[in-house]
Amino acid sequence: MTVGQPPPIVPGIPLLGNALQMMGDVQQFLVDSYLDLGPVFRVRALNQAFVIMAGAAANRFLVEHGEQVFTSEESFGGLDREFGMRVHVLRGRPHRHLRRLLATGLSRDLLAARWEQVADETERILDDWANRPALPVVDACQRLAAAQLSIAYTGASSAARFQTLRSAFELVLDVTIAGKWPTAALRWPAYRRARAEIHRFARAALAERAAGPSDGVPDLLDLALDAADEHGVPYPLDVRAGMALQGYFAGVNTVAYLYSFMIDVLLRNPGVLARVTDEVDAAGRAGRLSFDRLRDLPVLHGLVLETLRVHPPAPGSARTAAQAFDFAGFRVDRGQRVLVATCVTHQLPEHFPDPQRFDLDRDFAAARNSAVYAPFSVGGHTCLGAGMTQVLSVATIAMLVQRLRLSPTRPGRPLRITATPGPNPGRRFRIHASPRGATGGARGTRSPVAAPRNLPLPGGAEGDDRVAHPA
Numbered sequence: 001m002t003v004g005q006p007p008p009i010v011p012g013i014p015l016l017g018n019a020l021q022m023m024g025d026v027q028q029f030l031v032d033s034y035l036d037l038g039p040v041f042r043v044r045a046l047n048q049a050f051v052i053m054a055g056a057a058a059n060r061f062l063v064e065h066g067e068q069v070f071t072s073e074e075s076f077g078g079l080d081r082e083f084g085m086r087v088h089v090l091r092g093r094p095h096r097h098l099r100r101l102l103a104t105g106l107s108r109d110l111l112a113a114r115w116e117q118v119a120d121e122t123e124r125i126l127d128d129w130a131n132r133p134a135l136p137v138v139d140a141c142q143r144l145a146a147a148q149l150s151i152a153y154t155g156a157s158s159a160a161r162f163q164t165l166r167s168a169f170e171l172v173l174d175v176t177i178a179g180k181w182p183t184a185a186l187r188w189p190a191y192r193r194a195r196a197e198i199h200r201f202a203r204a205a206l207a208e209r210a211a212g213p214s215d216g217v218p219d220l221l222d223l224a225l226d227a228a229d230e231h232g233v234p235y236p237l238d239v240r241a242g243m244a245l246q247g248y249f250a251g252v253n254t255v256a257y258l259y260s261f262m263i264d265v266l267l268r269n270p271g272v273l274a275r276v277t278d279e280v281d282a283a284g285r286a287g288r289l290s291f292d293r294l295r296d297l298p299v300l301h302g303l304v305l306e307t308l309r310v311h312p313p314a315p316g317s318a319r320t321a322a323q324a325f326d327f328a329g330f331r332v333d334r335g336q337r338v339l340v341a342t343c344v345t346h347q348l349p350e351h352f353p354d355p356q357r358f359d360l361d362r363d364f365a366a367a368r369n370s371a372v373y374a375p376f377s378v379g380g381h382t383c384l385g386a387g388m389t390q391v392l393s394v395a396t397i398a399m400l401v402q403r404l405r406l407s408p409t410r411p412g413r414p415l416r417i418t419a420t421p422g423p424n425p426g427r428r429f430r431i432h433a434s435p436r437g438a439t440g441g442a443r444g445t446r447s448p449v450a451a452p453r454n455l456p457l458p459g460g461a462e463g464d465d466r467v468a469h470p471a
Contacts (some may be wrong), residue, residue: 004331007040007051017044025417027315030054030341031348039328048179051332052316054341056351059371061327062317062340063379067091070319070338072381078176082186082195083169084242086235097230099384102246105220108387111152113217115291118151122396126403127435134409134430137260142166145255146248148392149385153247154205154221155214161201165249168194170421177318178420202241202248220247251385254313254376257424258393261311262303263400264415264425267408269358273401275299280401289398300394302360308375308390309346310358314422316341317377345372404433 010033012018021029022045030052033041039055053061062070076088087098111118125144129135143162150158158165171191174180185191209221224243228234235243266273279299283289316339324334332338347355351372352362367373376383383389400406409430418426 004326004329007042007330007332008037009042009044010037012044016046019045023419025423026419027312027343027347027417027423030315031344034341034344040330040332046179048337050337050339051321052339052341053327053332054316054344055348056345056370056372057328058340059342059345059374059378062342062377063371065325066319066340066379066381069321069323069325071322072319074320074337075177075318078172078186079169080242082172083198083245084238084240085246086239086242087246093230095380099380101223101227102220102243103384105223105243106153106246106250106384106388108391110217110219111388111392112291114152114155114215117155118148118392119288119395119399121147121151121157122399123403126400129433130404130435133432135433136427137263137429137431138256138424138427141256141259141263142252144396145259145392146252148396149251149255149388150248152388152392154219154244155217156205158248161198161248164194164197165245166252168198169249173421198245199238199241202244203237205244206240220244251383251389253422253424254383254385255389255392257311257313257422258304258307258389259396260425260429262307262393262397263406263431264429265303265307265310265358266397266401267406267431268415272303272358272360275360276303276397277401280398283398284402289395291395294391294394294398297394297398299360300398301390302362303397304390304393305364306358306360306362309352309362309364309373311417311423312343312346312375313389314377315339315343317379317381340377342374342377345374348372401436403436405436407432 010018013020018029022043033043033052034054039057040051040053043050043052071089071091073089076085079085080089087095087102090098122144125147129140132140143159146162146165147157147159150156168191171181171185175183175185205221206225210225213222221244224240226234227240227243234240266276276299279297283293283297286293319338319340321332321334321336321338325332345351345367349355351367351370364373371378376386376389409432416426416428417423
């Protein structure tokens with residue numbers, strides 16, 4: 001039985017509430033609100049209202065009680081209803097069972113098995129960057145990440161359908177999580193055509209794999225073909241198709257935003273760039289980096305971990321209270337939308353000394369063990385692709401530094417973070433890229449692969465206030 005009062009409200013403006021603050025650097029807004037109001041407070045954004053739980057105690061609460069008191073159905077049910085991505089909404093034993101299946105199909109072992117294919121495609125795309133003036137970083141990184149992940153997870157790039165996948169998935173999240181568009185938007189003809197195309201694509205991929213393996217490496221498609229629930233009953237076709245789609249789009253934004261922020265860090269910090277370049281050049285003297293050698297790059301690993309601390313891919317985990325409960329002396333009612341802001345701890349000096357300093361040598365061991373370093377959330381819905389994201393980011397930045405020289409199109413421009421479709425440097429973040437020459441081993445020019453035209457959907461490529469990516 002709950003006895004506390006409702007949490008305090010963050011001051012806002014009429015009608016909009018806190019919407020303008022949350023459209024920008026939402027992570028800093030959450031940190032500032034935590035420092036002002038404590039570990040639990042309420043925010044309003046247009047027609048959406050959330051209770052925010054933040055700090056070390058909130059992270060522990062999510063770990064210890066998340067399965068009992070929260071559900072993800074309201075936040076992520078749209079992904080299941082529209083695309084069969086069942087793992088995002090399950091609880092208890094069914095959730096743990098499907099997570100175990102997907103973990104096998106989304107593992108780093110697949111990246112190791114297909115390392116040469118992924119590395120070839122990465123180098124090809126990076127070489128193409130050098131031929132494009134004022135390269136839009138976030139869009140380019142999304143396309144790169146989509147190609148890399150789909151090759152690793154399924155053996156074939158999804159580049160030809162990237163725009164369709166991105167626009168449709170982000171509209172679903174715009175409607176179901178952000179509330180930016182009414183549910184009627186999911187009945188728009190353009191979206192319905194895109195959804196039908198995506199379903200055909202996923203089912204065709206499964207049928208093709210059923211006819212014979214692509215390269216003999218068991219992957220997510222093979223797993224989806226034979227997947228059965230915790231009782232041994234085969235999943236229906238829509239769920240198996242949803243599992244296949246996880247391989248074509250799951251984690252793309254998480255990986256792409258991390259790439260984008262790391263590029264920003266390198267451009268703004270000459271000392272960081274110098275240390276990374278020295279390490280990459282030393283490793284490159286022995287030839288192309290093998291997958292096994294990626295673990296022996298401590299500076300690059302430090303860059304990835306520290307960038308995830310400063311710029312986490314999602315500010316928290318979106319849930320709905322399945323039952324009423326008290327937290328920090330305040331009441332959270334059943335049915336209340338909740339955001340556990342798992343990354344507020346990243347900016348607190350009691351957990352990370354001098355948190356405003358970017359430190360390549362920061363020790364994360366204790367913070368990981370105490371769940372205060374949580375760029376991929378904590379508890380039963382921790383992102384399944386966390387390991388893949390980190391090792392792929394090390395590899396990609398190593399290849400980028402080897403091959404390209406980067407410079408900002410607008411030197412000195414402040415970093416302007418946008419919250420849509422997730423915290424990222426925004427569409428105005430553009431760079432000039434040129435071949436690094438003999439040192440980087442650039443392989444000359446290639447014609448970029450033409451992408452399909454964008455769907456005429458609201459929000460476009462950046463139309464999603466996605467606040468979490470649970471699994």
